[in-house]
Amino acid sequence: GDSVTQMEGPVTLSEEAFLTINCTYTATGYPSLFWYVQYPGEGLQLLLKATKADDKGSNKGFEATYRKETTSFHLEKGSVQVSDSAVYFCALRTGAGSYQLTFGKGTKLSVIP
Amino acid sequence: SQTIHQWPATLVQPVGSPLSLECTVEGTSNPNLYWYRQAAGRGLQLLFYSVGIGQISSEVPQNLSASRPQDRQFILSSKKLLLSDSGFYLCAWSTGLAGNYEQYFGPGTRLTVT
Numbered sequence: 001g002d003s004v005t006q007m008e009g010p011v012t013l014s015e016e017a018f019l020t021i022n023c024t025y026t027a028t029g030y031p032s033l034f035w036y037v038q039y040p041g042e043g044l045q046l047l048l049k050a051t052k053a054d055d056k057g058s059n060k061g062f063e064a065t066y067r068k069e070t071t072s073f074h075l076e077k078g079s080v081q082v083s084d085s086a087v088y089f090c091a092l093r094t095g096a097g098s099y100q101l102t103f104g105k106g107t108k109l110s111v112i113p
Numbered sequence: 114s115q116t117i118h119q120w121p122a123t124l125v126q127p128v129g130s131p132l133s134l135e136c137t138v139e140g141t142s143n144p145n146l147y148w149y150r151q152a153a154g155r156g157l158q159l160l161f162y163s164v165g166i167g168q169i170s171s172e173v174p175q176n177l178s179a180s181r182p183q184d185r186q187f188i189l190s191s192k193k194l195l196l197s198d199s200g201f202y203l204c205a206w207s208t209g210l211a212g213n214y215e216q217y218f219g220p221g222t223r224l225t226v227t
Contacts, residue, residue, distance in 0.1 A: 032214045042201055043218040093214040105156040
C-alpha cells in the first residue's frame with residue numbers, strides 16, 4: 001500500500017537557519033504530493049503541493065520538488081523564522097478512485113531566536 | 114471563500130458516555146467530507162469519508178460512526194466512548210472534481226475521555 005516516510009523530529013534550528021525536512025514515499029501510479037503545516041492547537045493547513053514529476057510547489061518561502069526518480073518531496077526553506085515553529089506533514093494521494101490522503105507521522109520544528 | 118467549522122473545540126467526556134462532534138462547510142457545494150483522528154505522537158488516521166448525503170465509508174472498524182444528514186454537514190458519533198477514543202479529531206473537505214486532490218482541514222476538536 002501507499003506510505004510516506006518523514007525524517008523524525010524534533011528539529012531545532014536557530015532563526016535564519018536553512019531548513020530541510022526529508023520526505024520519501026511509496027505509491028502505486030503517479031501520486032499528488034502535499035506538505036501540510038499544523039500550528040499548536042490548530043488544524044492542518046495546506047502549505048504547498050505538486051501534482052506531477054519535476055513540479056515545484058512553493059509558498060511562504062517554503063519549496064518542495066516532486067522527484068519521481070528518488071520518490072522524494074523534501075521541504076526546504078532558506079531562512080526560518082520563529083513563527084515557522086510547527087509540525088509539518090508530508091502527504092500523498094494517488095489517483096482517481098482513492099479518496100484517502102496518506103500522511104507521514106509529522107516532523108516537529110522548533111525555531112529559537 | 115470556503116470555510117470549515119468544527120465544534121466543540123474541546124471536550125472532556127467520561128468513559129461510556131455518548132459523543133457527537135459536528136462539522137460544517139460553507140462556500141461550496143457537494144464537497145467530499147472526511148473525519149480524521151490524530152493521536153498523540155502518531156500521524157493522522159482517516160476514520161470516515163463521504164462523497165454525498167447519506168453516503169459514508171468507514172476506513173477503520175471501531176465504536177465510532179459518522180453521518181451526513183445535509184450536503185455540508187458531517188457528524189461523528191459514538192454511543193459509548195472508550196479511553197482509546199481520546200485524541201484530536203479533524204474534519205476536512207475536498208472538491209469532488211477530478212484532479213483536485215487537496216483537502217482542507219477544520220480547526221479540530223480535542224477529545225479527552227476520562
